[in-house]
Amino acid sequence: MNDQRSAPFQAGIDSFQGYAVRDPEAFARNAARMLEHLGKAAAAWVEPRERGEVRDGPISYTDVVSTLSEVGDYWLSDHQRAFQAQAKLMSGFMGIWANSIARAAGQPVAPPVPDKRFADEDWQRHPLFAFLRESYGVVSEWANGLAQDAEGVDPHTRHKAIFYTRAIVNALSPANFLATNPELYRETMAENGENLVRGMRMFAEDMARGEGFLKLRQSCENSFKVGENVATTPxxxxxxxxxxxxxxxxxxxxxxxxxxxxxxxxxxxxxxxxxxxxxxxxxxxxxxxxxxxxxxxxxxxxxxxxxxxxxxxxxxxxxxxxxxxxxxxxxxxxxxxxxxxxxxxxxxxxxxxxxxxxxxxxxxxxxxxxxxxxxxxxxxxxxxxxxxxxxxxxxxxxxxxGTRMAATFNLLRSGELIWPYVVSNYLKGKEPAPFDLLFWNADATxxxxxxxxxxxxxxxxxxxxxxxxxxxxxxxxxxxxxxxxxxxxxxxxxxxxxxxxxxxxxxxxxxxxxxxxxxxxxxxxxxxxxxxxxxxxxxxxxxxxxxxxxxxxxxxxxxxxxxxxxxxxxxxxxxxxxxxxxxxxxxxxxxxxxxxxxxxxx
The missing domain is CATH 3.40.50.1820 (Alpha/Beta hydrolase fold, catalytic domain)
Structure with missing residues (x-):
């Protein structure tokens, strides 16, 4: 009986294996190197702006705020609509609560909808990361629904709201952050932060190449040369x-x-x-x-x-x-x-x-x-x-x-063309694989x-x-x-x-x-x-x-x-x-x- 009671507790202890710093001295040293590269990236971003050479974009943050405010006004202007929106969100969180209780009791939980961002088994096995994933799913579905169902907003504003909401939701995925992504967290602990040093070095290089904008690398650019292995028809x-x-x-x-x-x-x-x-x-x-x-x-x-x-x-x-x-x-x-x-x-x-x-x-x-x-x-x-x-x-x-146009096209499919590369390049510290089509995509004009x-x-x-x-x-x-x-x-x-x-x-x-x-x-x-x-x-x-x-x-x-x-x-x-x-x-x-x-x- 005691063994049965202790099983969930032991499972909870086991679920935290791999999430501890292995070599504090090496980790601290790599953290300092990471911050050095991050500082170079920040300087590459700030300097052209101080000289007045660039303006931010392609999204106008003022437009984002005003657009989403119109959607908010639509929902809050009617008490019944506001109540329905709140009830939908609370219903989603009640479902998460029920899943958490069932998981703690060792009972089976319905598998989530497949999503390659959450392929690591700890997104389901580990109670913290399972909660983060399910919470993200509920909130993202709710937020996207608010934009899509704002029928009282003019069509162009509603279209913008749907797009902006989707972009924000993609950006805020727990898979994009070190502390909330179990795979990233474990890799960082295993490497004592060396992955972040490599990643921030690439981040600084890409910010400098973009002259104040992030020129996101999606392919190993050194693998291709125009006229030699691309654009070779005589x-x-x-x-x-x-x-x-x-x-x-x-x-x-x-x-x-x-x-x-x-x-x-x-x-x-x-x-x-x-x-x-x-x-x-x-x-x-x-x-x-x-x-x-x-x-x-x-x-x-x-x-x-x-x-x-x-x-x-x-x-x-x-x-x-x-x-x-x-x-x-x-x-x-x-x-x-x-x-x-x-x-x-x-x-x-x-x-x-x-x-x-x-x-x-x-x-x-x-x-x-x-x-x-x-x-x-x-x-x-x-x-x-x-x-x-x-x-x-x-x-x-x-x-x-050209970086502005490239950023615009990437934003159209940010879940595929931005965040997977941010995670892989800058957090895992992995150079992207050679891919001629993405090499062309990054060759902006x-x-x-x-x-x-x-x-x-x-x-x-x-x-x-x-x-x-x-x-x-x-x-x-x-x-x-x-x-x-x-x-x-x-x-x-x-x-x-x-x-x-x-x-x-x-x-x-x-x-x-x-x-x-x-x-x-x-x-x-x-x-x-x-x-x-x-x-x-x-x-x-x-x-x-x-x-x-x-x-x-x-x-x-x-x-x-x-x-x-x-x-x-x-x-x-x-x-x-x-x-x-x-x-x-x-x-x-x-x-x-x-x-x-x-x-x-x-």
Whole structure:
């Protein structure tokens, strides 16, 4: 009987094994070294602010407070609503109390919902950490519910509240803190704090690299070098101006399709997402299918490019590319491909060029591209009058720092792209593993002031292109006048260009489009070579205003594997007959340098 009574007590003692300091002297020494590196990180953060060189962001903390205050006012303004909210929270804690009693008595407790943040067994076995996990689950569900159910708040404010609440909840997870994460705690004790020394050294380095902002390392950057093991498809830079370089890739077949391809990538990050390596390169695959491929490689803008707007990006990017293609191939008809914002620019360029009689683009492929921004996801959180005004102030030097854009995109998926790396890098002291896609993701570019502000206001805030209200160079853009063949690729889990948003955008064109949804997200869904035999894609009838996205989705046909071969079948009838392969420059232009060129490295 006594043994039965002492069993829970002994289990409680056993549960604290591994949580004691092993070598107090070594721990104290490492704590001092950790604080030294932390001080360097603090100095790297403070110094540019003291010099007035940076402003905080991307989130405005004033906006966070005012947004969440509106949600609070909604719940507190009605006694019944307030009581219901309190009762829901108390009910959750009563459940925790019941679980704690059952656990102490040695009775089984229902397993929690699987969550990779809480994979360590002590999140269930140890009474303290089990309580922390369950409390976090109750509070986070309750807080997210308050934001989502605040139906009396205007839609934009409610959207911001949902986003901010989710970001705060992700940040406050007990898995993110040394004292409340059993795995971190045990590792720190086992290493006498050496892990924190390594982690804070990396933290200081990343703060210094970000020049006042944390440039979070998500991949072992020393493992990759542009032009050596990423962006390696053979080719030449054959033309350049102050805004971009034009790359022509070397043929790998004896004959090629007559009509060339011109790719307009996004200027947010670098074009080599389409040329990561020999296996994952969409560009290399296109070349292997027999296409003559040209790519616009945008410059990383600085103060000199502050006034470059969308007209400049069309004229000095797309038109410059079209002129170059025609000059070296003699072909006046091109199949164009646009990715993300590069696709939005391509969409705007079509009616702009048609209005002046330039119809050299004879088909358009849009990869995860938004034309209609009504359903544009969480990026809309950052776009309203107040935030646009604040953003404009941060671009005093004529551009937005790349670290700001990188932080914004990471915040969209903070639970996957921020906190796991904070824990692993800075608390466990582990260098991240090499990953080419995340290396590219961290290779952020600056945004030219005029270009970026126009994009945010005209597209995200006012949705002018879809509403036929966008003007460029005095031309009112009407996509309903564009009746050339169009291929739209969306991805099922896209957090930047949601599939419904791409579907709605396809309806802006004057002829039915081919619309395809690939599995995975904004990047992995696009960069999915057939050789990997991964994922799947869905096809159906051409989008119609009479058919909602959900109704379209309910009638789709699923195909295993990559969407690339499907696109190739679509493009071949528009690619023309086969002609002898073309070398870069075509004997007309002297190549300037090898691909991928200087601009992508700047």
């Amino acid at each position: 080719g030449k830079v054959i033309a350049e101006n102050e805004l971009c370089q034009i790359i022509q890739y070397s043929p790998s077949t004896e004959t090629v399709f007559k009509r060339p391809i011109l790719i307009a990538p996004p200027w947010i990050n670098r074009f080599y997402i389409l040329d990561l390596n020999a296996e994952k390169s969409l560009i290399r695959w296109m070349v292997e299918q027999g296409h003559t491929v040209f790519v616009i490689s945008w410059v990383n803008p600085d103060a000199r490019h502050a006034d470059k707007d969308w007209q400049n990006y069309i004229e000095e990017g797309l038109v410059f590319g079209l002129d170059t293609v025609q000059q070296v191939t003699g072909e006046s008809e091109v199949n164009a491909v646009g990715y993300c914002v590069g696709g939005t620019l391509l969409g705007a360029a079509l009616p702009y060029l048609k209005a002046r009689g330039d119809e050299r683009i004879r088909s358009a492929t849009f990869l995860t591209t938004q034309i209609d921004f009504r359903h544009s996801g969480d990026l809309k959180v950052f776009v309203d009058e107040q935030q646009l005004a604040e953003l404009e102030k941060t671009m005093e030097r004529g551009y937005l720092e 600056r945004m030219a002031k005029a270009n970026h502000l126009f994009y945010l206001r005209a597209c995200y805030f006012e949705n002018r292109l879809a509403r036929k209200e966008m003007e460029i160079g005095g031309v009112r853009l009407d996509l309903s006048t564009i009746d050339l063949p169009v291929y739209h690729l969306a991805t099922k889990e896209d957090h930047i260009a949601p599939a419904i948003s791409v579907y709605e955008g396809s309806l802006a064109f004057g002829a039915p489009s081919t619309y395809v949804v690939a599995a995975s997200g904004h990047i992995a869904g696009v960069v999915n070579p057939p050789s990997k035999q991964k994922y799947r894609f869905w096809t159906g009838a051409a989008p119609s205003r009479d058919v909602s996205f959900q109704d379209w989705w309910n009638t789709t046909e699923e195909t295993p594997g990559s969407w690339w071969p499907h696109w190739q079948v679509w493009i071949e009838p528009m690619a023309g007959e086969r002609v002898p392969a073309r070398e870069p420059g075509g004997g007309v232009l002297t190549p300037i340098e090898d691909a991928p060129g200087r601009y992508v490295k700047g």
